[in-house]
Amino acid sequence: MTQLQMPKVDNQALEKRELYVSELQKILIKKENVLSHSDEIKPYETDALTAYRQMPMIVVLPETVEQVSSILKFCNQNKIKVVPRGAGTGLSGGSLPLKDCVLMSMSKFNKIIEVDYENRCVKAQPCVTNLSITHAVQDKGFYYAPDPSSQMACSIGGNVAENSGGVHSLKYGATTNNILGIEVVLMDGTIVSFGGKTMDSEGYDFMGLMTGSEGLLGVITQVTVKILKKPETVKTALIGFSSIDDAGNSVSQIISGGCIPAGMEIMDKALTKATDDHVKAGYPTDAEAMMIVEFDGTESEVNEYMEIVKSICQKNNSSSFKISESEEDRKRFWAGRKAAFPACGVLAPDYLCMDGSIPRSKLSEVLKEINRLSKKYDLPVANAFHAGDGNLHPLIMFDANDEESLRKTEEFGAEILKYCVKVGGALTGEHGVGIEKRELMCEAFNDVDIQQQLKIKLSLDPYSLLNPGKVYPILRKCAEEGRVHVHKGKTKFPDIPRF
Amino acid sequence: MSIKEKQNSQTSQDFSKISEFKPKSEKEISEFVKFCYSKNIPIEVEGSGSKLKIGRNFQSEKKLNLSNYAGIIKYEPEELYIKVKSGTTINEINQALDKNGQHLAFEPQSFGYLFTGVKNLGTIGGAISTNFSGSRRFKVGSARDHVLGIKVVNGRGEIVKSGGTVVKNVTGYDLSKIITGSYGTLAVISEISLKVLPKPPSIKTLVIHNAQLKKSLEYLGISLSSSSDVSGGVFYPEYFSNQFFLNDLTNKGPITAIRIEGATSSIEKRLENLKKELGLLDDEINYLDDEQSKIFWKFTQNLKAFEKSEKNLIKVVIPPSKAVKTINNLKKHLTRYFIDWGGNLIWMEIDKLNSEILREIEEVIDNVGGYYIIVKLDDGLKAGIDVFKINSIKYKISQNLKNSFDPKRILNPGKMYSGI
Numbered sequence: 020m021t022q023l024q025m026p027k028v029d030n031q032a033l034e035k036r037e038l039y040v041s042e043l044q045k046i047l048i049k050k051e052n053v054l055s056h057s058d059e060i061k062p063y064e065t066d067a068l069t070a071y072r073q074m075p076m077i078v079v080l081p082e083t084v085e086q087v088s089s090i091l092k093f094c095n096q097n098k099i100k101v102v103p104r105g106a107g108t109g110l111s112g113g114s115l116p117l118k119d120c121v122l123m124s125m126s127k128f129n130k131i132i133e134v135d136y137e138n139r140c141v142k143a144q145p146c147v148t149n150l151s152i153t154h155a156v157q158d159k160g161f162y163y164a165p166d167p168s169s170q171m172a173c174s175i176g177g178n179v180a181e182n183s184g185g186v187h188s189l190k191y192g193a194t195t196n197n198i199l200g201i202e203v204v205l206m207d208g209t210i211v212s213f214g215g216k217t218m219d220s221e222g223y224d225f226m227g228l229m230t231g232s233e234g235l236l237g238v239i240t241q242v243t244v245k246i247l248k249k250p251e252t253v254k255t256a257l258i259g260f261s262s263i264d265d266a267g268n269s270v271s272q273i274i275s276g277g278c279i280p281a282g283m284e285i286m287d288k289a290l291t292k293a294t295d296d297h298v299k300a301g302y303p304t305d306a307e308a309m310m311i312v313e314f315d316g317t318e319s320e321v322n323e324y325m326e327i328v329k330s331i332c333q334k335n336n337s338s339s340f341k342i343s344e345s346e347e348d349r350k351r352f353w354a355g356r357k358a359a360f361p362a363c364g365v366l367a368p369d370y371l372c373m374d375g376s377i378p379r380s381k382l383s384e385v386l387k388e389i390n391r392l393s394k395k396y397d398l399p400v401a402n403a404f405h406a407g408d409g410n411l412h413p414l415i416m417f418d419a420n421d422e423e424s425l426r427k428t429e430e431f432g433a434e435i436l437k438y439c440v441k442v443g444g445a446l447t448g449e450h451g452v453g454i455e456k457r458e459l460m461c462e463a464f465n466d467v468d469i470q471q472q473l474k475i476k477l478s479l480d481p482y483s484l485l486n487p488g489k490v491y492p493i494l495r496k497c498a499e500e501g502r503v504h505v506h507k508g509k510t511k512f513p514d515i516p517r518f
Numbered sequence: 519m520s521i522k523e524k525q526n527s528q529t530s531q532d533f534s535k536i537s538e539f540k541p542k543s544e545k546e547i548s549e550f551v552k553f554c555y556s557k558n559i560p561i562e563v564e565g566s567g568s569k570l571k572i573g574r575n576f577q578s579e580k581k582l583n584l585s586n587y588a589g590i591i592k593y594e595p596e597e598l599y600i601k602v603k604s605g606t607t608i609n610e611i612n613q614a615l616d617k618n619g620q621h622l623a624f625e626p627q628s629f630g631y632l633f634t635g636v637k638n639l640g641t642i643g644g645a646i647s648t649n650f651s652g653s654r655r656f657k658v659g660s661a662r663d664h665v666l667g668i669k670v671v672n673g674r675g676e677i678v679k680s681g682g683t684v685v686k687n688v689t690g691y692d693l694s695k696i697i698t699g700s701y702g703t704l705a706v707i708s709e710i711s712l713k714v715l716p717k718p719p720s721i722k723t724l725v726i727h728n729a730q731l732k733k734s735l736e737y738l739g740i741s742l743s744s745s746s747d748v749s750g751g752v753f754y755p756e757y758f759s760n761q762f763f764l765n766d767l768t769n770k771g772p773i774t775a776i777r778i779e780g781a782t783s784s785i786e787k788r789l790e791n792l793k794k795e796l797g798l799l800d801d802e803i804n805y806l807d808d809e810q811s812k813i814f815w816k817f818t819q820n821l822k823a824f825e826k827s828e829k830n831l832i833k834v835v836i837p838p839s840k841a842v843k844t845i846n847n848l849k850k851h852l853t854r855y856f857i858d859w860g861g862n863l864i865w866m867e868i869d870k871l872n873s874e875i876l877r878e879i880e881e882v883i884d885n886v887g888g889y890y891i892i893v894k895l896d897d898g899l900k901a902g903i904d905v906f907k908i909n910s911i912k913y914k915i916s917q918n919l920k921n922s923f924d925p926k927r928i929l930n931p932g933k934m935y936s937g938i
Contacts, residue, residue: 138839215837217888225696277719376687444682445682448688472691
């Protein structure tokens with residue numbers, strides 16, 4: 020693991036661990052819901068950013084919102100840090116524990132509370148998985164639109180905390196556009212609901228602020244999501260291109276031509292080959308780039324759009340064009356894309372999945388830069404994009420057992436993200452900043468921008484106890500608290516400007 | 519005054535004698551706010567003033583008028599975004615987008631007919647500050663869902679940015695959400711990057727005659743839950759029927775209208791499916807073509823139903839299953855009403871409003887899990903009635919949030935809530 024500075028450990032808190040355990044047991048009633056033995060807390064030491072590990076001080080498993088409130092209140096009074104955790108599938112280290120923290124696992128909040136077809140919504144506890152919401156309503160032909168690739172495992176509360184997207188967010192938006200209400204517990208124990216079953220809400224849009232706030236502003240205890248009726252017809256096309264430029268140009272032309280597909284993905288040759296070997300999806304493995312385009316709606320509408328896409332792709336020298344003829348076809352086409360990350364496991368012992376966002380027209384430029392960097396760092400890279408909304412997922416392959424390899428990988432990743440910002444994009448499209456991109460925040464924001472964000476944080480969590488050390492660089496926070504000091508240890512990206 | 523505050527008050531202009539300032543640059547906005555911050559001067563922020571009457575009355579010493587800070591900064595049709603200065607009129611934006619077959623899909627509403635009798639869409643800054651959205655709301659989201667990035671000047675006069683011009687961005691807190699709908703009480707918006715979308719190639723409207731409220735809401739409910747992908751659903755009681763001057767809309771009873779937009783080839787099919795799903799007979803319905811549909815839905819978007827209304831107007835948002843109950847429970851207070859957002863929104867016109875009636879309205883709306891905003895309120899009533907409702911918990915955190923943006927409470931203080 021490379022060095023990453025985390026908030027100063029409160030040794031006094033660690034000394035009081037036994038006392039805290041007994042106090043927390045009183046709140047949670049069931050003793051088994053407070054874990055402190057190293058064997059019990061080991062599974063919580065990391066999320067899906069597995070390069071970083073840290074055992075927490077204590078793990079709590081609350082079962083009711085009142086318990087969440089009492090725990091937070093207790094921790095707030097005793098100035099104990101709290102790290103909330105959903106399913107632990109986050110890729111940016113958002114629920115990485117701190118040595119002196121109470122890790123609050125929401126895993127017992129796993130029930131769907133209400134399915135309301137009349138108002139087209141589902142009310143769920145935060146650790147219900149994304150996919151099980153769709154499962155709960157699919158009998159009646161409904162579904163929940165955002166579909167992150169981890170949808171089988173990731174929790175809806177985590178989706179809200181990270182504002183997760185997915186392959187269909189091009190047409191249907193990300194989490195923030197698909198929720199109607201949330202219930203949140205603030206660090207001082209206040210339980211508050213924003214929104215409900217209505218569209219928008221009166222007053223400040225706290226739901227919008229909480230969505231994507233990465234567990235820094237409150238603990239989500241309930242989510243009401245919008246459900247949609249399944250479209251009559253869905254068709255997917257697999258299109259091969261002999262160059263990535265041609266694929267990139269097609270994306271821009273399809274969008275500017277007035278067609279908004281439900282999803283539009285590109286994978287490069289390396290990944291196309293790896294996934295096809297993995298799931299036998301029937302991909303054009305000889306193509307330099309492969310595009311998946313999906314339209315949904317009525318049959319005639321879908322056919323009309325497919326024709327437009329076909330002619331645009333042909334003008335851009337597409338080498339193959341295959342439209343799904345059955346639901347099985349379609350599922351197989353997607354199976355490859357959805358298995359893209361595991362398929363990388365075949366190519367290298369480990370991979371780091373990056374998540375930059377760029378203007379659509381810069382796709383091929385950014386890809387060239389990634390290839391240049393791949394040579395510079397001598398690390399192979401495979402690329403998957405949510406091309407329609409300019410969201411890149413370069414997968415850098417390395418060997419985690421080799422420390423130098425991990426260091427190089429992280430530097431490589433940082434350079435990609437800096438380039439994304441340079442061409443007018445963003446550091447993260449859907450995975451969140453967490454600890455992974457924390458040190459790069461000053462690439463996207465200046466000091467004043469970050470200070471305003473920190474002031475919002477402090478307005479809801481005055482002692483900065485909820486998920487500290489995430490999203491915002493530590494030194495900046497020290498400055499905010501008036502304890503500016505120079506840190507001489509290694510930091511993750513030593514060459515970036517500091518404040 | 520601290521050293522920092524002294525530095526902040528050093529500006530190139532002397533604002534002390536100006537009562538209304540019309541900045542031409544972001545720097546000027548920042549300097550003006552810094553000046554007011556250093557002197558504790560409350561400011562009223564305005565664009566073209568088309569929605570200025572919405573909100574509470576409050577005391578201010580100076581006006582910050584953004585109508586000269588206008589213009590399109592960058593428009594990239596193929597990237598589906600437009601970046602504008604906050605004083606830019608919606609008209610100017612619409613014209614630019616129209617040339618490329620694009621539009622603002624959230625249909626910013628005009629309050630001109632309501633307040634002055636003349637259409638006035640106002641500025642984009644105003645549209646974002648108030649977050650009013652048209653009939654497509656349930657399909658495409660509201661104004662807040664179309665803001666990709668924002669630049670604001672906070673109550674300390676600092677220029678702060680959030681988001682950008684790309685659709686997917688989760689870098690830091692999403693300030694564009696909290697600023698949208700904050701009525702200028704947190705920060706002065708200077709720049710906005712908006713998501714734009716291709717205009718649908720065709721529009722058609724299915725009009726159902728003579729369905730009464732309950733039946734109409736059933737139709738709307740089924741339509742919104744159907745695969746026909748509808749993009750508008752309204753109910754106008756019969757007293758509005760004489761306000762429509764359309765060749766294919768001559769019926770004098772209540773009107774239920776459902777909009778279908780998209781590829782030309784699919785529209786007929788979707789209308790047919792919908793008609794079948796709703797179990798409608800030919801003599802109960804007719805269709806509005808593209809042109810008539812545009813007129814009909816603009817009528818709704820611009821609240822023309824309440825043109826020059828002398829009465830109070832409340833926007834009530836409820837879960838659609840509660841619309842009938844809400845209206846029935848409040849019937850005795852309503853002079854007129856109509857339903858938009860496929861049953862999610864009721865525009866209620868109320869002649870006589872006082873604290874007692876409002877308490878009753880509030881109770882009914884609370885009971886069904888809805889909320890309201892008083893859009894038009896008789897001036898004489900403004901002192902005693904809360905335009906926005908809020909509970910004590912949300913009041914406290916709203917106050918804390920306000921403090922993080924505008925610690926001296928100089929930006930539209932009291933516009934939304936007393937003390938915020």
